[in-house]
Amino acid sequence: MKIGIIGCGNMASAIARGLSVADHSIEFYCYNRSPEKAQNLANDISGKFCQKLNELDGCDFLLLGVKPQNLNDVAIEINQAIKIKTHLVSMLAGKSLEVLAKTFPHLTVTRIMPNLPMLVGEGINLTIHHSQTSPTLSQKIEKMLSHISLVVPLTTEEQFDYAMMVTASGPAYLFEIARILETALEQKNIPNAHEIAAKLFVGSSQLMQEDFATLRNQITSKGGVTEKALAELAKNNLENNFKQALENGFNHAQALNKA
Numbered sequence: 001m002k003i004g005i006i007g008c009g010n011m012a013s014a015i016a017r018g019l020s021v022a023d024h025s026i027e028f029y030c031y032n033r034s035p036e037k038a039q040n041l042a043n044d045i046s047g048k049f050c051q052k053l054n055e056l057d058g059c060d061f062l063l064l065g066v067k068p069q070n071l072n073d074v075a076i077e078i079n080q081a082i083k084i085k086t087h088l089v090s091m092l093a094g095k096s097l098e099v100l101a102k103t104f105p106h107l108t109v110t111r112i113m114p115n116l117p118m119l120v121g122e123g124i125n126l127t128i129h130h131s132q133t134s135p136t137l138s139q140k141i142e143k144m145l146s147h148i149s150l151v152v153p154l155t156t157e158e159q160f161d162y163a164m165m166v167t168a169s170g171p172a173y174l175f176e177i178a179r180i181l182e183t184a185l186e187q188k189n190i191p192n193a194h195e196i197a198a199k200l201f202v203g204s205s206q207l208m209q210e211d212f213a214t215l216r217n218q219i220t221s222k223g224g225v226t227e228k229a230l231a232e233l234a235k236n237n238l239e240n241n242f243k244q245a246l247e248n249g250f251n252h253a254q255a256l257n258k259a
């Protein structure tokens with residue numbers, strides 16, 4: 001199988017690196033606006049460095065990893081260079097299947113939404129396919145991604161946009177909580193604040209296969225200090241604040257999809 005990578009940035013490279021380890025039969029064709037990144041990725045995954053986009057013509061899939069604001073520019077190039085009908089897998093936030101199908105009238109399209117932990121092989125990929133994508137092709141993409149991440153196939157873009165507020169934006173919420181805890185320690189002159197906050201997340205994450213409420217209850221004894229702290233968070237409506245935050249992001253994603 002031949003996969004063309006267009007835009008060899010952080011996310012597309014993480015996916016390509018993972019796939020190159022999981023499936024040695026894939027041939028990668030790497031193309032990027034600034035050629036060094038494509039050259040480096042190609043070296044790392046024993047792929048082909050492509051100086052011109054038309055070298056990706058004939059690939060079974062094109063993985064599009066540019067930023068959303070670069071879509072229009074790259075679309076002109078792709079539509080000129082890619083003559084053989086193929087399938088485009090886009091990871092661009094805020095670019096709906098409808099927009100992609102209109103932008104690439106000669107290609108069939110899928111949206112995926114990776115997240116930052118893809119960089120360490122612990123990622124999640126949401127997927128949604130355009131109605132013109134055959135079930136065989138959809139399953140092929142999902143199977144391929146399942147070797148390098150948790151894959152969550154979705155059937156509506158509403159689900160996709162809501163789920164990505166947890167999966168793709170989620171790491172930012174967790175980093176923000178870590179930052180708040182780190183700052184609180186620093187303000188009390190407690191040493192190693194960063195290491196403490198980081199280890200808290202790394203250690204806790206290893207227990208996360210259990211039910212979350214059970215885990216919480218294990219360290220929340222009646223009348224204890226944790227119960228007191230959690231009560232304060234509940235009083236300030238932590239759960240509702242999170243839900244509202246997800247809704248706000250979701251509404252923005254829906255607006256971007258229509259833009």
Ligand SMILES: NC(=O)c1ccc[n+]([C@@H]2O[C@H](COP(=O)([O-])OP(=O)(O)OC[C@H]3O[C@@H](n4cnc5c(N)ncnc54)[C@H](OP(=O)(O)O)[C@@H]3O)[C@@H](O)[C@H]2O)c1
Nearest residue numbers: 007008009010011032033034066067068070074092093114
């Ligand atoms: N970061 C996340 O957590 C995350 C999560 C989910 C989805 N995404 C999506 O993933 C995509 C990539 O994000 P990223 O963080 O990986 O960005 P990134 O590291 O900046 O990668 C984007 C790459 O696209 C290249 N590029 C731009 N225009 C191009 C063109 N016309 N032709 C070829 N290559 C071009 C850039 O090349 P240069 O080196 O020349 O700039 C850069 O290497 C975005 O659409 C984003 O919405 C990101």
